[in-house]
Amino acid sequence: MSGLFISLEGGEGVGKSTQTARLAAALQARGLHVAVTREPGGSEGAEAIRGLLMQGEVTRWSPHAEALLFAAARADHVEKRIRPALEAGQWVLCDRYLDSTRAYQGGQGIDDAAILALHAFGSKGLLPDRTLLLTLPQGAGEERALVRDRGVADRFGARGPEFHAEVTAAFERIADAEAGRVRRVDATGTPEAVTARLMDALADLLP
Numbered sequence: 001m002s003g004l005f006i007s008l009e010g011g012e013g014v015g016k017s018t019q020t021a022r023l024a025a026a027l028q029a030r031g032l033h034v035a036v037t038r039e040p041g042g043s044e045g046a047e048a049i050r051g052l053l054m055q056g057e058v059t060r061w062s063p064h065a066e067a068l069l070f071a072a073a074r075a076d077h078v079e080k081r082i083r084p085a086l087e088a089g090q091w092v093l094c095d096r097y098l099d100s101t102r103a104y105q106g107g108q109g110i111d112d113a114a115i116l117a118l119h120a121f122g123s124k125g126l127l128p129d130r131t132l133l134l135t136l137p138q139g140a141g142e143e144r145a146l147v148r149d150r151g152v153a154d155r156f157g158a159r160g161p162e163f164h165a166e167v168t169a170a171f172e173r174i175a176d177a178e179a180g181r182v183r184r185v186d187a188t189g190t191p192e193a194v195t196a197r198l199m200d201a202l203a204d205l206l207p
């Protein structure tokens, strides 16, 4: 039996980690077996690459090098963690996945076709069954993240508002182009309200 693969996407601080945990609990309460994971990371090798990607100066990696590192981390994560969980019949909830590369590295000029080619090579093109795109008014997520991180941003959070606006626009383009896979979910309001919307966006997949 094969499980289902769900990714949660969106810009900085929109509530993906909060909602990944809440959604897992809601699905478990329905008797489903759920594996929770995240990117970059999720396997031993990918977590090591995460350290390289998240620390240091904004200019530590070029956009091309970054795209390769994310693809390498994802290849390990898919092989060691995601595919085995799916093959064991689990629902895999992943906090960020391929669409984050398309939005963040795409937003720095890396061609979408090149990112998809790397994904085809590294991860045999594995796509989520459903992607939940959390949306907030521009800037609201970055503000939440700034409060959470007490003003100390990582290599990506430290970039300016224009960059984050481009990331949001890229996610929107993906959602428009791949409406069968990607569902937008309003991330305003209480965590409880957002989880209820996420469950609605999965209703057609639930047993």
Ligand SMILES: Nc1ncnc2c1ncn2[C@@H]1O[C@H](COP(=O)(O)OP(=O)(O)OP(=O)(O)O)[C@@H](O)[C@H]1O
Pocket (backbone or CB within 6 Å): 010, 011, 012, 013, 014, 015, 016, 017, 018, 019, 144, 145, 147, 148, 187, 188, 189, 190, 191, 194
């Ligand atoms: N519905 C909500 N209302 C208000 N605050 C929230 C809500 N959901 C999450 N938060 C808070 O906003 C901050 C960012 O949430 P979270 O870490 O889940 O976002 P994220 O999308 O995973 O962030 P990142 O993009 O940095 O990984 C946290 O401090 C969290 O407690």
Ligand SMILES: Cc1cn([C@H]2C[C@H](O)[C@@H](COP(=O)(O)O)O2)c(=O)[nH]c1=O
Pocket (backbone or CB within 6 Å): 012, 038, 039, 040, 070, 096, 097, 098, 099, 100, 101, 102, 104, 105, 156, 157
């Ligand atoms: C998967 C992925 C992530 N990023 C960026 C987006 C975020 O700023 C960080 C991850 O931080 P988080 O707090 O764990 O969300 O990495 C990216 O640029 N490209 C990617 O493929």
